[in-house]
Amino acid sequence: MKKLYVTIGVVLFGIFIQILIWNNIINPYYGIVLTTMAMFVILSTSLNLINGVTGQFSLGHAGFVAIGAYFSAIVTTRMSLPFPTFVIFIIALLVGGIAAAIAGFLIGLPTLRLKGDYLAIATLGFGEIIRVLFLNWEYVGSASGMWGIPKYVNFLWAYVLAIIIVLIIVNFINSSHGRACISIREDEIAAETMGVNITKYKVMAFTFGAFFAGIAGGIYAHLIQILHPQNFTFMLSVQILLMVVLGGLGSMSGSIAAAILLTLIAEVLRGFAELQMIIYSLMLIGLMLFRPQGLFGRKEISLNNLFSKNSGSISFGSPKK
Amino acid sequence: MTILKTTNLGRSFGGLKAVDKFEIYLDERELVGLIGPNGAGKTTAFNMLTGVYVPSYGEIQFCGESIVGKKPYEITQKGIGRTFQNIRLFKDLSVIDNVKIAYHQNVKYGVFSGIIKSKKYKIEEEEITNKSLELLSIFGLDTKHNELARNLPYGEQRRLEIARALATKPKLLLLDEPAAGMNPQETHKLMELIRWIRDKFDITILLIEHDMSLVMNVCERIYVLDYGKIIAHGNPEEIKTNPKVIEAYLGEEVSPNVKSK
Amino acid sequence: MDFQQLINGISLGSVYALIALGYTMVYGIIRLINFAHGEVYMLGAFIGFYAITGLGLSFFPALIIAMAVCALLGVSIERLAYKPLRNAPRVAALMTAVGLSLLFQNVTIYFLGAKPKSFPRSNVITWDFMNVSIRSNQVLILGTALVLMVLLRFIVQKTKMGKAMRAVSFDRDAAMLMGINVDNTISFTFAIGSALAAAGGVLVGQYYGMIQPFMGMLPGLKAFVAAVLGGIGSIPGAMIGGMILGVAEAGVSAIRGGQFSTYRDAVSFAILIIILIVKPTGILGKNVREKV
Numbered sequence: 001m002k003k004l005y006v007t008i009g010v011v012l013f014g015i016f017i018q019i020l021i022w023n024n025i026i027n028p029y030y031g032i033v034l035t036t037m038a039m040f041v042i043l044s045t046s047l048n049l050i051n052g053v054t055g056q057f058s059l060g061h062a063g064f065v066a067i068g069a070y071f072s073a074i075v076t077t078r079m080s081l082p083f084p085t086f087v088i089f090i091i092a093l094l095v096g097g098i099a100a101a102i103a104g105f106l107i108g109l110p111t112l113r114l115k116g117d118y119l120a121i122a123t124l125g126f127g128e129i130i131r132v133l134f135l136n137w138e139y140v141g142s143a144s145g146m147w148g149i150p151k152y153v154n155f156l157w158a159y160v161l162a163i164i165i166v167l168i169i170v171n172f173i174n175s176s177h178g179r180a181c182i183s184i185r186e187d188e189i190a191a192e193t194m195g196v197n198i199t200k201y202k203v204m205a206f207t208f209g210a211f212f213a214g215i216a217g218g219i220y221a222h223l224i225q226i227l228h229p230q231n232f233t234f235m236l237s238v239q240i241l242l243m244v245v246l247g248g249l250g251s252m253s254g255s256i257a258a259a260i261l262l263t264l265i266a267e268v269l270r271g272f273a274e275l276q277m278i279i280y281s282l283m284l285i286g287l288m289l290f291r292p293q294g295l296f297g298r299k300e301i302s303l304n305n306l307f308s309k310n311s312g313s314i315s316f317g318s319p320k321k
Numbered sequence: 322m323t324i325l326k327t328t329n330l331g332r333s334f335g336g337l338k339a340v341d342k343f344e345i346y347l348d349e350r351e352l353v354g355l356i357g358p359n360g361a362g363k364t365t366a367f368n369m370l371t372g373v374y375v376p377s378y379g380e381i382q383f384c385g386e387s388i389v390g391k392k393p394y395e396i397t398q399k400g401i402g403r404t405f406q407n408i409r410l411f412k413d414l415s416v417i418d419n420v421k422i423a424y425h426q427n428v429k430y431g432v433f434s435g436i437i438k439s440k441k442y443k444i445e446e447e448e449i450t451n452k453s454l455e456l457l458s459i460f461g462l463d464t465k466h467n468e469l470a471r472n473l474p475y476g477e478q479r480r481l482e483i484a485r486a487l488a489t490k491p492k493l494l495l496l497d498e499p500a501a502g503m504n505p506q507e508t509h510k511l512m513e514l515i516r517w518i519r520d521k522f523d524i525t526i527l528l529i530e531h532d533m534s535l536v537m538n539v540c541e542r543i544y545v546l547d548y549g550k551i552i553a554h555g556n557p558e559e560i561k562t563n564p565k566v567i568e569a570y571l572g573e574e575v576s577p578n579v580k581s582k
Numbered sequence: 583m584d585f586q587q588l589i590n591g592i593s594l595g596s597v598y599a600l601i602a603l604g605y606t607m608v609y610g611i612i613r614l615i616n617f618a619h620g621e622v623y624m625l626g627a628f629i630g631f632y633a634i635t636g637l638g639l640s641f642f643p644a645l646i647i648a649m650a651v652c653a654l655l656g657v658s659i660e661r662l663a664y665k666p667l668r669n670a671p672r673v674a675a676l677m678t679a680v681g682l683s684l685l686f687q688n689v690t691i692y693f694l695g696a697k698p699k700s701f702p703r704s705n706v707i708t709w710d711f712m713n714v715s716i717r718s719n720q721v722l723i724l725g726t727a728l729v730l731m732v733l734l735r736f737i738v739q740k741t742k743m744g745k746a747m748r749a750v751s752f753d754r755d756a757a758m759l760m761g762i763n764v765d766n767t768i769s770f771t772f773a774i775g776s777a778l779a780a781a782g783g784v785l786v787g788q789y790y791g792m793i794q795p796f797m798g799m800l801p802g803l804k805a806f807v808a809a810v811l812g813g814i815g816s817i818p819g820a821m822i823g824g825m826i827l828g829v830a831e832a833g834v835s836a837i838r839g840g841q842f843s844t845y846r847d848a849v850s851f852a853i854l855i856i857i858l859i860v861k862p863t864g865i866l867g868k869n870v871r872e873k874v
Contacts, residue, residue, distance in 0.1 A: 175435025
């Protein structure tokens with residue numbers, strides 16, 4: 001019951017913010033910033049599912065975002081569907097997400113037998129290949145990209161989608177299937193010996209992560225309204241990865257907090273583009289040298305944690321040393 | 322009834338035959354030991370039985386089915402459970418989570434049910450939690466169910482590994498040096514525990530051990546491995562006095578009549 | 583693909599080989615993919631640039647200076663950023679490397695501007711025979727790369743330090759117990775790898791006549807692919823991998839008069855995927871088993 005009230009409260013809060021934006025009490029520019037924040041929450045939590053929860057080091061997340069962005073934009077700009085915009089947008093998002101999920105599945109199958117560094121590089125390679133493919137695809141404008149994408153997204157959309165996606169991922173983690181993924185992260189050989197089909201769950205995590213990244217891509221496309229292959233480079237993958245690592249690999253609360261924090265920092269530094277990147281990179285290096293477990297390590301913020309001394313829920317462990 | 326039978330089983334690494342012409346059989350409810358000097362190939366044999374290594378040649382029949390080439394999780398689902406020589410617990414997870422993961426292969430609710438937290442999910446999760454606690458209480462670990470596995474004392478970690486393996490509902494349990502690092506009292510308790518597990522869970526147990534007092538007292542039959550080949554097979558009395566066995570061990574300056582730790 | 587393209591491919595390949603050597607040696611010795619290596623190549627080019635334009639030096643002295651400074655840079659990176667993480671989870675070291683890579687790029691942009699700079703070329707002599715043009719700067723690349731690789735082979739096989747490098751790659755703890763100064767060996771490895779990358783940068787600078795702060799990104803990634811292709815950890819492998827990659831890229835650019843040239847960059851990544859799926863240890867690589 002407590003959880004239901006909290007969820008309702010959170011949603012109402014979002015509606016409240018959106019109303020403030022509509023009435024210009026909050027500057028629409030900041031509305032865009034908040035929407036971007038929600039989008040990055042989806043991106044960081046989806047990557048966390050792959051990297052943090054299942055322990056598969058993926059450096060190609062930008063590729064999935066690109067697929068989601070482009071395919072959703074194709075639905076809204078290159079097709080005329082006889083539905084109200086609300087419905088068209090949902091279809092577009094789903095198409096983008098599913099296209100990205102298919103890519104995640106196809107990429108995951110062959111590469112997930114690779115370990116650590118090799119997997120990282122393979123995913124990086126795939127991310128780049130995807131970008132080059134879009135760069136050469138005339139239907140979506142090749143290097144010039146796509147523009148004129150209708151602005152179907154606002155803060156409330158992104159916010160609600162973020163909440164839904166976070167809930168889905170959290171519930172997944174708390175199920176036996178989520179535990180299977182976690183066991184893979186902890187010790188693959190032991191997990192398999194305990195009966196866990198590691199290939200199935202690695203691919204599952206990858207596909208889900210890709211799906212959500214695709215949806216985030218769809219949000220991006222219909223917020224910024226312009227798409228260039230140059231927006232989806234390795235840099236983007238690194239940005240998202242930084243959020244996951246800063247929050248603490250494996251911690252959902254961490255990914256959310258870090259996404260919000262880093263989007264804020266990017267905003268504050270907006271006037272100083274090169275400086276922003278320098279600070280980002282210094283943060284990354286400093287984080288790894290001095291606090292590799294990030295803000296939350298593997299701990300989560302839960303209602304039980306906040307209101308009682310002893311965590312009543314089954315814990316997933318304390319920060320890795 | 323024979324539940325496990327290997328024929329001419331072998332594994333080479335490069336030019337080295339780690340295990341060669343490995344032929345054993347296990348009947349239901351037997352307690353059998355696999356001993357031999359260090360490096361004899363015992364763990365390699367285990368790894369082949371559990372699918373971690375693919376045999377270079379030979380056949381393994383488990384409950385009438387060939388399991389060569391099957392993935393480890395498939396073999397576990399068919400009914401072979403194991404522990405590891407160097408404990409491979411999920412150290413950063415809680416004690417109970419370690420056990421819950423081992424129950425996963427029998428879980429009936431799907432991913433979707435888990436996401437929407439359906440009734441099916443809630444009922445089954447409660448079942449899993451109860452079964453896990455029950456199993457842990459047998460091993461005296463239920464009071465520590467929320468502890469991180471890494472925080473348990475060594476002996477309890479070994480017990481947890483056995484509990485976890487039992488959660489996979491095996492017909493055959495492979496124990497790889499369960500007494501490693503234990504003092505005489507703990508070893509004695511372990512002996513009783515192993516016998517008790519075999520009786521209570523109605524399973525077959527094959528164990529690798531260096532601790533001769535445990536092997537001789539607990540095992541009904543023993544296979545001896547040296548340089549990858551089986552050099553002797555029989556009951557404890559026969560093995561104790563077998564000249565080939567004594568030679569294999571004396572080569573390491575240890576006699577099989579004495580605890581070799 | 584004709585002979586001309588082959589020549590171009592081999593020149594390109596030599597540069598990839600020089601950079602790939604640094605990757606493979608570092609990975610062999612501390613199992614780290616040094617993402618910052620591509621930036622060392624870039625900084626080498628810039629240092630060479632300032633040596634020639636600022637200090638008025640000619641090509642070879644500038645090359646030596648670039649190599650020396652980058653060797654020092656490589657050692658510093660290792661000591662400051664990688665050494666503390668030697669026993670940390672791999673994610674940490676990889677992220678730090680990525681961070682360093684970004685740092686170098688953006689600091690260069692901040693202080694020197696993002697616009698490309700014109701790298702002075704010495705006079706280019708072209709030799710033509712049988713429909714093939716060979717330019718002197720291509721010979722320079724090939725020649726310098728060959729000399730350096732032979733030098734490297736000599737160091738690795740015939741010197742004490744080289745032996746130490748091979749020992750530490752094989753088993754760090756055992757090497758330490760044998761009395762080898764592991765820290766110094768690792769530093770030495772970084773020094774050589776960085777020097778080679780710097781040489782690559784200077785050679786490329788004089789070849790294309792242009793350098794810019796992002797020039798290290800793609801060649802860095804591609805050189806890494808070359809190292810993986812040849813077998814990561816294997817020095818001859820890096821050389822072979824680099825050559826194959828260079829020729830493959832030149833080949834793809836040449837198909838049907840340049841129709842697929844924008845796919846050039848994808849070639850290396852496609853090769854990467856294929857290799858990782860078919861034979862992850864690469865052409866000359868060794869299999870390392872995890873003990874269960």
